[in-house]
Amino acid sequence: MDIYSNSVRDLVLNPEFRKWVLHPNPESDKIWQSYLAKNPTAIQDVELAKELLLELFSNQYPLQESEFGEIWDYIDTETEKEDKRAQQQKIIPINRLSDAKRGNSGSSDVARMMWRVAAILVVTLGVGFLASRMAPTEPVAEQPVPAKxxxxxxxxxxxxxxxxxxxxxxxxxxxxxxxxxxxxxxxxxxxxxxxxxxxxxxxxxxxxxxxxxxxxxxxxxxxxxxxxxxxxxxxxxxxxxxxxxxxxxxxxxxxxxxxxxxxxxxxxxxxxxxxxxxxEDQVMGWTRKMIVFNNTELSEAIRALENWYGVKFHFQNRPRPGMNLSGKFYNETLENVLEGLRYTAGLDFEIKKDKVSITFKHTP
The missing domain is CATH 2.60.120.1440 (Jelly Rolls)
Structure with a gap:
């Protein structure tokens, strides 16, 4: 598969190339390094395209896919005169590439390419946008991490x-x-x-x-x-x-x-x-395998027993008004607890798995 079209322009517009430059990973490194090994004449253009992307299209100011095409279309149609002038006068590359990197002819290519990109950014996106890209970046304040x-x-x-x-x-x-x-x-x-x-x-x-x-x-x-x-x-x-x-x-x-x-x-x-x-026994008893009722309201006592033993109580009739329960039980089974309450509370009970039926002997 031909991933390179012998053009810096095509490289910059190539999504896979941009992904490799801006988000390198072992798989993409292997693909492009293999290609360059087979096509050594492409090295200079690849390096130039990489530097253009890293200088002007960094992740700090990401461009949409359509913006890359618009930039280069505008370059091809609107900056021809600027390109000709650039060939006749000394251009200082805005990314400060030295002539020593590529020789004098390479410097001319770099200058032309950087001039094109700088021109289109100034025209289409504004001087402020270009200045913000070229200026030293301020540290970005860390965003607070949402509480987990x-x-x-x-x-x-x-x-x-x-x-x-x-x-x-x-x-x-x-x-x-x-x-x-x-x-x-x-x-x-x-x-x-x-x-x-x-x-x-x-x-x-x-x-x-x-x-x-x-x-x-x-x-x-x-x-x-x-x-x-x-x-x-x-x-x-x-x-x-x-x-x-x-x-x-x-x-x-x-x-x-x-x-x-x-x-x-x-x-x-x-x-x-x-x-x-x-x-202390009444308050802390539950931490010591102890159930303590001390004139405890019936509803509170039933809730405690349901939670303690993982059962559900069902009442066959209503208790007398104001019924409270008293008793102290250490590490007892539910059946033994209810047996202890049978006489003091006047109730009968039946346990079937996780259901307990209660019948009060003294109805109101």
């Missing part, structure tokens, strides 16, 4: 241990999700939680660690704390060690400070909050 986020989701019946990039350890409870930026910014560390998780935050005074749960943010430096933030349930933030600052929307104060063994309970949608001391 990771998300972990634990299905019912599964808990997950996660170590973040800064060394912070997270234990994610069943039926929960944690979303965070893959590489924390130099100014702050921020994660988004839905469900429940226990955090052991890596100490870094220059980058506060913030957990976002809806509109509420919990910020710490080097701290361990638990957050329970399931949908349509109260938000419970419990501090084990260190100190946290909690931003609550619609409050006059900027933040609420918790001390160790304190919890902040926030009602959903209302913004009302209560600061209390907490029982």
């Amino acid at each position: 986020f990771k998300e972990y989701t634990t299905p019912p019946g599964v808990k997950s241990s996660i170590t973040l990039g800064d060394g912070t350890k997270v234990l994610l409870n069943s039926g929960s999700s944690l979303r965070y930026q893959e590489n924390f910014s130099p100014e702050r560390r921020e994660v988004f939680l839905e469900g429940e998780a226990f955090f052991e935050v890596q100490h870094d005074p220059g980058r506060p660690f913030t957990v976002k749960t809806g509109e509420v943010s919990t910020t710490a430096l080097g701290t361990s704390f638990n957050i329970m933030a399931y949908r349509e349930e109260h938000l419970l933030i419990s501090l084990v060690t260190g100190k946290v600052a909690i931003g609550v929307p619609h409050e006059n104060r900027d933040e609420i400070i918790l001390e160790p063994r304190q919890s902040l309970k926030i009602q959903p949608g209302e913004g009302d909050f209560l600061k209390v001391r907490f029982d």
Whole structure:
């Protein structure tokens, strides 16, 4: 296949040649080097065409395919007089090619070709465009890299241990999700939680660690704390060690400070909050294979059991109003837990694979 037509013009217009010059790769190098080895008389024209492309048609100012043709068509029809004058007077090549590269006759060819290209760029694209190509280029400001986020989701019946990039350890409870930026910014560390998780935050005074749960943010430096933030349930933030600052929307104060063994309970949608001391087993029990109900609302207890064991509860009748559950179970099967609740809650149950049917003995 004839890839060269014995013309600098044809080389510059050849897309494969431009691709080789501007984006070289081993395959194209092999093709063109093989051709030059067989056609040594083409070397001078190939080198000239390469320098023209590298000088005037670099990737910094890419030209469309049609623009190459328009430039050379205009050269052939509109710059004949300039070409004749160039042969009669000394021309200084704009790409500063020295006569020593190709000898005196080569210098004349270079001057004519550069004059043609410079003339057409001035006429068709404007002096400013040509000046911008010839002037030293300013460093291009680096574009910010879009933030990449990771998300972990634990299905019912599964808990997950996660170590973040800064060394912070997270234990994610069943039926929960944690979303965070893959590489924390130099100014702050921020994660988004839905469900429940226990955090052991890596100490870094220059980058506060913030957990976002809806509109509420919990910020710490080097701290361990638990957050329970399931949908349509109260938000419970419990501090084990260190100190946290909690931003609550619609409050006059900027933040609420918790001390160790304190919890902040926030009602959903209302913004009302209560600061209390907490029982460690009740708050941290899930991290130790322990289920603790302490006068826990029925809906919250059922959600906890569904997430813990990966099952779905179905009620055959309605419980009495205001029914709460109490009990402590360590590493027990679902059947044993329900047996323990049978008498205290007054219920019967039937387990079929991942479905649990509940019938309350005392209906309203």
